[in-house]
Amino acid sequence: MTLLGRVPAGLVLTPGASADRDHSTLVMIEEALPEVPVLRLTLATTSVPRAVTKVIDATTDFAAELDADLCDIVLGGRSFGGRSCSVAAAEGLGVGGLLLLSYPLHPPGKPDKLRVDHFPDIAIPTWFISGEKDPFGTAAEFEEHIAAISGKTTIEWVGGGHSPKNAQERDVVERTRAALVG
Numbered sequence: 001m002t003l004l005g006r007v008p009a010g011l012v013l014t015p016g017a018s019a020d021r022d023h024s025t026l027v028m029i030e031e032a033l034p035e036v037p038v039l040r041l042t043l044a045t046t047s048v049p050r051a052v053t054k055v056i057d058a059t060t061d062f063a064a065e066l067d068a069d070l071c072d073i074v075l076g077g078r079s080f081g082g083r084s085c086s087v088a089a090a091e092g093l094g095v096g097g098l099l100l101l102s103y104p105l106h107p108p109g110k111p112d113k114l115r116v117d118h119f120p121d122i123a124i125p126t127w128f129i130s131g132e133k134d135p136f137g138t139a140a141e142f143e144e145h146i147a148a149i150s151g152k153t154t155i156e157w158v159g160g161g162h163s164p165k166n167a168q169e170r171d172v173v174e175r176t177r178a179a180l181v182g
Contacts, residue, residue, distance in 0.1 A: 003097040003127050003154075003179045009068035010037045011180065012059050014081025016102070016163075017046050025078060025101065025164075028173045036180060037066055043081060051084035056093050070094040074180065079104050079136070079162065083115055090121035097125040097151075099179060101172060102162050105137030105145060119148040127179045128155040129172055134162045154179070 011033065015023040021040035030038040039062045043051045055075065063070050075085035076099030089098055106113050126149055130137065139157065146153045156175050160168035 002182050003074060003099065003125050004072075007181050008036055008074045008096060009072035010039065010062055010066050011074050011076060011099075012055065012062060012085070013038060013040045014043055014051070014055060014075075014077030014085055015041075016077075016079035016081055017043075019078070020044075023078065025169055025172060028169065029076075029176050032173050032177045033180060037062075041081075043084065046080065048080075048084055048087055051080070052088045052091065055084055055088045056091075059088070059093060059095065071096045074099055076101065076176075078102050086122060086126070087118050089124055090118035095124065098122070098127065099176060100126065100128045101176070102130055102134060102164075103128055103137065103142075104162075105141050108135035111141065114145070116145045116148065119145060120150065122149045122151055124151040126151055126153045128153070129175050129179075130155070130157060131160040131162060131164050131168065132157045133160060136162055 013026045020042040026040050041058050045051050063073050073095045074097045075095050077085045078101045082100035082103050158168050158171045
């Protein structure tokens with residue numbers, strides 16, 4: 001089973017708030033997907049509305065460059081980048097699916113500051129990959145909140161925390177490949 005049920009025409013990847021397009025996980029994902037064109041973005045902002053605008057513009061241009069329908073593109077990102085992609089999809093960007101790595105349900109230690117208000121507006125397949133010890137959201141919290149997403153959801157857990165390293169990072173890349181191309 002894959003996210004779209006087919007190989008996507010393209011993948012847009014976004015980094016966490018303090019990283020850029022050359023974040024090691026994003027580079028490793030692109031290298032692991034030679035059959036999928038990948039656009040890695042630097043968001044260069046911590047404003048969700050500005051990041052969403054950048055994601056929408058870049059994704060629309062990327063689909064046109066590939067001569068692909070938006071519904072054949074997958075949006076993905078780590079932490080803040082994934083959050084921005086999920087908001088773009090919730091606001092109506094017609095992509096086919098979301099790949100959310102280390103999604104920040106809430107700031108560490110602040111489970112009352114949830115970042116899920118837009119989840120009911122996500123109606124596309126959404127695949128989460130998170131660390132078992134991620135302080136931005138526990139397994140129980142994910143189970144509770146992803147139920148609001150009307151599109152099919154999948155969640156996979158890897159070892160490590162919010163920023164998996166070494167073997168855990170390779171596990172994220174392998175799971176991402178499996179999610180996108182089988």
